[in-house]
Amino acid sequence: MPIMPTICLVPGDGIGQEVIPETARVLAALCPDMRFTLAQAGWEVFLRTGSALPEATVHAVAQADATLFGAIQSPTDGRVTPYRSPILDLRQRFDLYANLRPARGLLPEHPPIDLLIVRENSEGLYVREEESDGETAVARRRITWRASLRIARVAFWHARARGGREGRPPLVTIVHKANVLPRTDGLFRAAAREAAEDFPDVQVEEMLVDAAAMKLVQDPARFDVILAPNLYGDILSDLAAGLAGGLGLAPSANLGDGPVALFEPVHGSAPDIAGRGVANPVAALLSGAMALERLGRAEEATRLRNAIHAVLYAGVRPPDLGGDATTVQFAEAVIHAL
Numbered sequence: 001m002p003i004m005p006t007i008c009l010v011p012g013d014g015i016g017q018e019v020i021p022e023t024a025r026v027l028a029a030l031c032p033d034m035r036f037t038l039a040q041a042g043w044e045v046f047l048r049t050g051s052a053l054p055e056a057t058v059h060a061v062a063q064a065d066a067t068l069f070g071a072i073q074s075p076t077d078g079r080v081t082p083y084r085s086p087i088l089d090l091r092q093r094f095d096l097y098a099n100l101r102p103a104r105g106l107l108p109e110h111p112p113i114d115l116l117i118v119r120e121n122s123e124g125l126y127v128r129e130e131e132s133d134g135e136t137a138v139a140r141r142r143i144t145w146r147a148s149l150r151i152a153r154v155a156f157w158h159a160r161a162r163g164g165r166e167g168r169p170p171l172v173t174i175v176h177k178a179n180v181l182p183r184t185d186g187l188f189r190a191a192a193r194e195a196a197e198d199f200p201d202v203q204v205e206e207m208l209v210d211a212a213a214m215k216l217v218q219d220p221a222r223f224d225v226i227l228a229p230n231l232y233g234d235i236l237s238d239l240a241a242g243l244a245g246g247l248g249l250a251p252s253a254n255l256g257d258g259p260v261a262l263f264e265p266v267h268g269s270a271p272d273i274a275g276r277g278v279a280n281p282v283a284a285l286l287s288g289a290m291a292l293e294r295l296g297r298a299e300e301a302t303r304l305r306n307a308i309h310a311v312l313y314a315g316v317r318p319p320d321l322g323g324d325a326t327t328v329q330f331a332e333a334v335i336h337a338l
Contacts, residue, residue: 008064014269015279016070053086103240119233148191248280
């Protein structure tokens with residue numbers, strides 16, 4: 001554990017510029033020895049400099065013990081072809097192949113849910129290899145044995161570490177669509193099955209992705225760890241976040257085998273509310289808690305989560321959760337609870 005850990009702050013665009021500074025303020029109150037560096041990335045940086053991910057930011061991320069990334073705004077019309085998502089670039093540069101997205105119920109009015117989606121983060125449709133002649137568009141989907149095996153091992157390791165739920169043994173649900181895509185999803189499924197052999201204490205099941213979506217809505221408590229290829233994991237994690245209360249409550253981690261670790265709220269830049277001071281900082285704060293665990297500070301991570309729960313149950317909520325607390329007011333309430 002670093003004596004004086006350094007967290008690189010990359011606020012990005014939109015509400016990322018509001019929730020990341022407040023998260024840093026809470027972390028500084030919780031861990032006075034924490035150091036912070038600031039770096040830039042995103043759409044606004046691209047418009048100013050021509051690069052959404054400056055090399056100085058890549059260097060800052062590489063030097064930090066952990067990185068908190070806010071949100072990015074991306075063009076959706078396809079006209080600005082030089083733009084590349086800095087998040088995807090960082091994942092690929094540092095081979096952050098494991099995307100961890102926990103979904104936990106924090107509000108009493110939502111169904112009980114406590115699961116972890118382990119999403120393959122380096123390939124699938126997100127290799128961004130597309131071509132079009134104006135009449136037909138084709139996207140390449142890459143699934144490899146190596147990437148499938150290593151992400152499956154991450155899922156089984158986390159299932160074992162979680163220890164199961166409500167007296168049940170740990171369970172990994174392998175999500176795929178091998179009945180339609182037998183070569184690509186079939187390969188992912190086979191690699192996951194091989195990884196399972198090294199974890200005999202962890203139960204394993206398979207589920208087609210459409211059935212998994214239905215089961216998540218019907219009975220989210222039945223799941224423990226969900227293992228999925230890139231696109232399926234992306235979609236299912238948003239569904240799970242909706243069941244838990246919304247994207248404003250959804251943290252994530254991007255990890256690999258090296259020292260670089262990047263944590264980010266799942267929500268986007270939300271340009272419709274950016275600059276109004278009403279963004280929900282809970283997802284960023286929970287991402288900060290995941291960063292603390294990465295830094296070997298599990299006790300502080302638990303304190304932070306407990307403080308967030310206490311504030312929410314006391315009725316201090318941002319507008320997307322039915323309250324009127326501003327971003328700053330919520331962060332101050334968490335500091336007070338700490």
